[in-house]
Amino acid sequence: MPSPDIASPQIERYLQGFRDIKSNAEALVHGTDDEILNTPPAPDAWSAIQCFDHLNTAGWLLLARMERSINDAEENGPYGEGPFEYGFVSRMMIRLMQPSSRLSIPAPASYAPDAHNTLEPHAVTTEFLQLQDDLIHCCERSTGLDLRNVRVASPAVPIVSISLGAWYEATIAHEERHLAQARNAVRAAIDV
Helix, strand or coil: CCCCCCCCHHHHHHHHHHHHHHHHHHHHHCCCCHHHHHCCCCCCCCCHHHHHHHHHHHHHHHHHHHHHHHHHHHHHCCECCCCCCCCHHHHHHHHHHCCCCCCCCCCCHHHCCCCHHHCCHHHHHHHHHHHHHHHHHHHHHCCCECCCCCEEECCCCCCCEEEHHHHHHHHHHHHHHHHHHHHHHHHHHHHC
16 A cells, blocks of 8 residues: 555645635635625525535535545555546546536535525535535545545436546536635625
8 A cells, every 4th residue: 555644746736726725715705794795696696605505515415425435445445656547427527517617517406505595604604614624634535545446426416436536626626616606796796
């Protein structure tokens, strides 16, 4: 088994992605009025805080599956040093989640955020920041594992199973996409 003490450049890139998301989220909400965070830019659009609520729901469901896969892989392998390249389905998942993706996939009903006027911004954003810390810890634990061949089933579509490393990339892309959406919602609420 490779040394789990030294993170590969690939793991370091994922870790930095989650750290950057946490920092960008903190910057977005710091000093922003709760009313602004709760104001949707249009009747059928999500407020900034709803974006965070959606990411919390999706993130916690995925994190539990990732941790189970890592627990199993720590005991049984597969191990590897990388760099890892991911298969077609994994690469497609990453592309679909990116902020630049032209495809907009509706969130499954179980991932939909609560109504904007029922959410408490401080609680939702605190939970999001904790999620980033837990994703960072999860990513650190996967050092030394074969990020291509450790598989994690999608919480939304369990028959779809992709590489652990691809989930890191897809999660970072998904969070960046909704952080951009949250920023736009804040700008729209300020401009009203």
